[in-house]
Amino acid sequence: MAGHNFSDPPSHHHPDPPPDPLSPSPDRSLDTVLVTSVPKLAFTAESYGLFPLAAKLRACRSDAAVYRRPDGSFGHAPMGCGHRLCPACTKAKTAQLRSRIRCIAPSANLHVTLTCATAPDDSLLRFYIRALQSSLRLLTQRKPRPYSDRWLPFSPGYMWKLEVTPSLNCFHPHIHLITAAPHISHEALTHRWAAALRTNHLHGGHLWITAVNPRLIHEMSKYLAKGLSHIHPSRWASLDSGLFRQRAYGSGGSLTLPPAPRPRINTLVGFLSRWESDPDILDYAMATQAYADLLPDSPTRSALEALWNSHFYRFSRHRLKNTFHRRFSND
Numbered sequence: 483m484a485g486h487n488f489s490d491p492p493s494h495h496h497p498d499p500p501p502d503p504l505s506p507s508p509d510r511s512l513d514t515v516l517v518t519s520v521p522k523l524a525f526t527a528e529s530y531g532l533f534p535l536a537a538k539l540r541a542c543r544s545d546a547a548v549y550r551r552p553d554g555s556f557g558h559a560p561m562g563c564g565h566r567l568c569p570a571c572t573k574a575k576t577a578q579l580r581s582r583i584r585c586i587a588p589s590a591n592l593h594v595t596l597t598c599a600t601a602p603d604d605s606l607l608r609f610y611i612r613a614l615q616s617s618l619r620l621l622t623q624r625k626p627r628p629y630s631d632r633w634l635p636f637s638p639g640y641m642w643k644l645e646v647t648p649s650l651n652c653f654h655p656h657i658h659l660i661t662a663a664p665h666i667s668h669e670a671l672t673h674r675w676a677a678a679l680r681t682n683h684l685h686g687g688h689l690w691i692t693a694v695n696p697r698l699i700h701e702m703s704k705y706l707a708k709g710l711s712h713i714h715p716s717r718w719a720s721l722d723s724g725l726f727r728q729r730a731y732g733s734g735g736s737l738t739l740p741p742a743p744r745p746r747i748n749t750l751v752g753f754l755s756r757w758e759s760d761p762d763i764l765d766y767a768m769a770t771q772a773y774a775d776l777l778p779d780s781p782t783r784s785a786l787e788a789l790w791n792s793h794f795y796r797f798s799r800h801r802l803k804n805t806f807h808r809r810f811s812n813d
């Protein structure tokens with residue numbers, strides 16, 4: 483019965499499910515799914531008594547800032563709630579991290595998944611994440627004295643990312659790591675990882691070493707924790723507090739991540755929600771239909787949509803665009 487270890491505890495299984503070859507590409511129409519899913523999640527959070535989370539999710543993309551670029555042109559950006567479990571905001575954050583990972587990916591050779599055994603207690607998530615991260619530090623940094631002469635397997639360069647996957651009875655925090663090291667012995671690394679875990683009172687560490695491929699880079703940057711819709715709402719609070727102010731990724735050596743791009747310097751014109759008192763904002767909203775980027779059912783979007791549907795604006799879009807340009811462009 484080689485390959486069928488039915489007696490294996492869950493920690494022996496790889497924390498991520500194998501990719502489904504028939505599933506559509508992960509990014510397809512994700513935006514439309516997100517825009518409809520956030521209000522539903524807010525509703526669920528409210529019915530489970532998670533009022534601060536519900537309030538945050540409801541505020542997400544309920545307004546947008548209209549700004550003026552240095553070249554004189556206009557643009558707008560929906561304002562996210564910034565919550566670590568909000569699917570819409572996570573997507574924007576991971577897109578940025580992905581482009582930074584792509585810069586270092588060509589020099590990466592190996593991908594390592596590092597795990598530890600976890601007890602079925604959601605409140606321990608924070609402890610596990612902390613312990614995993616300090617175990618990883620023993621494998622990447624020379625700083626702690628007693629380990630200074632030890633083998634640092636990822637020393638040529640590494641980039642790690644924390645991920646939390648849920649199972650029915652516990653959360654499985656684990657670390658995905660890409661390294662510039664050309665070859666690592668599985669046996670030696672298993673030994674070293676187990677020793678590092680023991681230092682932090684963890685055990686049952688397992689690891690997988692594979693080659694780096696583009697799909698992996700995508701998976702790695704995808705999320706910190708699988709979306710709220712995959713986890714029962716009664717566990718949202720423990721997931722949220724477990725992830726509170728935890729570092730989600732890090733890098734060093736030749737795989738040090740390039741710095742995050744600085745936000746461009748734009749001049750704020752106003753907010754879409756102020757359309758009643760600001761004719762410029764109203765004209766901008768009608769000429770570009772910027773309100774379509776807000777969450778459905780948000781008061782600003784509903785009001786602007788109703789205005790657009792009242793025939794006056796629908797038939798005067800062309801005129802609006804012209805006046806808009808005359809009023810706002812530099813020339």
Ligand SMILES: [Zn+2]
Pocket residue numbers: 539542543562563564565568569570571572
């Ligand atoms: Zn959000």
